[in-house]
Amino acid sequence: MTFRLQIVTPDGLAFEGEAEKISVRTIEGEIGILARHIDYVSPLGMGEAVVTDAEGKERRAACIGGMVAVHNGNVRLVATTFEWAENIDLERAKAAEQRAREIIARPGLNERDLKLAEAKLHRALVRQAVHRDL
Amino acid sequence: MAGVSMKDIKLRIKSMESTKQITKAMEMVAASKLRRAQDRVANSRPYFEILFDTLNTIANNTEDFDSPFLEKREVKKSCYVVIGGDRGLAGGYNHNVFKLAYSLIEGKNACVVPIGKKCLEFFRARGVEILTEAYAVAGEVSVGDCFTVAKMLSKGFLAKEFDTVSVVYTNFVSMLSQSPGVLNMLPLEYHPKPGDNNCLTLYEPDSFTVFDTIIHEYLGGLIYGALCESVTSEHGARRTAMDAATKNAEEMISSLSLKYNRARQGAITQEITEIVAGADN
Numbered sequence: 280m281t282f283r284l285q286i287v288t289p290d291g292l293a294f295e296g297e298a299e300k301i302s303v304r305t306i307e308g309e310i311g312i313l314a315r316h317i318d319y320v321s322p323l324g325m326g327e328a329v330v331t332d333a334e335g336k337e338r339r340a341a342c343i344g345g346m347v348a349v350h351n352g353n354v355r356l357v358a359t360t361f362e363w364a365e366n367i368d369l370e371r372a373k374a375a376e377q378r379a380r381e382i383i384a385r386p387g388l389n390e391r392d393l394k395l396a397e398a399k400l401h402r403a404l405v406r407q408a409v410h411r412d413l
Numbered sequence: 414m415a416g417v418s419m420k421d422i423k424l425r426i427k428s429m430e431s432t433k434q435i436t437k438a439m440e441m442v443a444a445s446k447l448r449r450a451q452d453r454v455a456n457s458r459p460y461f462e463i464l465f466d467t468l469n470t471i472a473n474n475t476e477d478f479d480s481p482f483l484e485k486r487e488v489k490k491s492c493y494v495v496i497g498g499d500r501g502l503a504g505g506y507n508h509n510v511f512k513l514a515y516s517l518i519e520g521k522n523a524c525v526v527p528i529g530k531k532c533l534e535f536f537r538a539r540g541v542e543i544l545t546e547a548y549a550v551a552g553e554v555s556v557g558d559c560f561t562v563a564k565m566l567s568k569g570f571l572a573k574e575f576d577t578v579s580v581v582y583t584n585f586v587s588m589l590s591q592s593p594g595v596l597n598m599l600p601l602e603y604h605p606k607p608g609d610n611n612c613l614t615l616y617e618p619d620s621f622t623v624f625d626t627i628i629h630e631y632l633g634g635l636i637y638g639a640l641c642e643s644v645t646s647e648h649g650a651r652r653t654a655m656d657a658a659t660k661n662a663e664e665m666i667s668s669l670s671l672k673y674n675r676a677r678q679g680a681i682t683q684e685i686t687e688i689v690a691g692a693d694n
Contacts, residue, residue, distance in 0.1 A: 287463060289556045289637060291456030306626065307617055318614040320467060322626035344560075346627050348467055350614075357463050359560065359630060395561075 280314040281333050286356040293340075293361045300331040301354060303347055312347070312354055319349040323358060325401050327409050339364045341409040343402055360402070367410045376403035419680065422673040426666055433662035439502070440655035447588075447648035454585070454641045461634040468601075468631055471624050474614065480621065481571055482601045482628055490522045492544065492566060492575040494598075494636060496582040496643040497532030499551050504654035506583065506647050507531045510593040514581040515539070517595065524575065526562060528554060528640065544569075554640060560633035567632060570599045582639035583646035589653060591646035598635055601628065 284298035302311040304326025312319075328342035344359030379400035383393065472478050495514045497507050511532070518525065524542040527533040529551040536543060548554050548562060566578050578599040583591050616623045 287460045289457045289460050289634065292459065305617065306622075319617070320471070320614060320623055321617040322623055345630055346464070346467065346623070348463070355463055357460060357467075357630075359556070359633075 372406040497529035503651035506650035563633035
């Protein structure tokens with residue numbers, strides 16, 4: 280059984296069509312959504328999203344920030360960043376990781392900058408992890 | 414006399430020609446950038462519409478809904494995000510948006526977050542308090558930056574550093590007209606829709622957390638949307654301004670050519686008169 284899935288980002292529509300299953304990481308942890316899910320809303324954390332399309336093929340992506348909403352059986356994933364594994368720029372993620380690590384290692388960092396750098400590091404690591412299993 | 418003025422006119426025509434080439438090129442660049450900017454606006458729209466929809470639904474369907482972001486306080490200090498351009502030569506684009514922003518700010522206790530080089534210059538010259546200069550180059554502001562600004566502003570709002578947050582930007586009405594506008598960000602205004610009661614939605618962990626989490630994204634989205642809209646307007650305004658400049662240049666060239674030809678004719682007539690006068694003797 281399939282459901283209608285829409286994935287939107289500020290850069291445009293990343294996916295629209297029928298899907299069998301989607302699993303994403305919310306701020307509470309990993310969840311999987313199948314057809315006929317109850318109406319549901321949760322903010323997204325940083326992690327991997329796996330979409331199983333109508334033919335049972337799996338596609339993986341880095342999915343960061345935003346929210347997932349189920350309404351009347353339609354699933355909408357509204358993500359700040361959503362990159363399919365094959366579109367991830369590994370070099371950029373590695374460079375970002377290094378930059379973030381340098382900032383974190385700096386002495387006398389205030390809390391705000393530390394948090395920003397940690398978030399950057401986290402994003403870079405998520406991207407790399409999704410790309411690695413390609 | 415005729416010879417000197419002919420040379421002058423020729424020089425002026427030449428310089429007009431090169432000016433025309435420049436304005437024509439700028440117009441074409443603006444037109445192609447405009448198309449890209451319009452695509453960007455169209456692409457980003459569904460994202461924010463869905464977020465806003467969800468926020469509205471949550472606020473509507475939860476009884477005794479309350480969030481620090483909805484709190485209306487007495488306004489002691491306001492914060493304005495003003496979006497302008499990095500460069501001039503765009504007709505009244507910068508002037509209009511600054512005029513509106515300044516009329517709101519003047520005489521009040523306010524601070525601004527300028528986006529765009531021209532914008533930073535304008536407010537610095539007038540001694541308005543500037544919250545951050547990190548986003549002065551409008552061309553380089555990304556979605557991520559918008560989210561950072563939104564986070565900073567909502568933190569300031571919650572810490573009561575300022576009591577309202579608004580965005581001053583330029584609305585892209587059509588290719589030919591762009592009007593400056595103000596968008597109130599915080600406190601958030603939501604529009605209750607009667608009869609829209611869907612209490613069976615499961616919010617995880619709970620509706621307040623969901624609301625307070627996605628509101629950051631929504632606010633970032635508002636700024637990004639306003640920025641996209643402003644950038645589109647800037648290109649539109651520049652295209653129109655450069656189109657007008659090209660037309661002016663063409664007009665000047667044609668009137669100068671007329672003058673040039675008259676002067677040439679005058680010179681020839683004079684020469685003939687002189688020759689005829691010489692032959693008669």
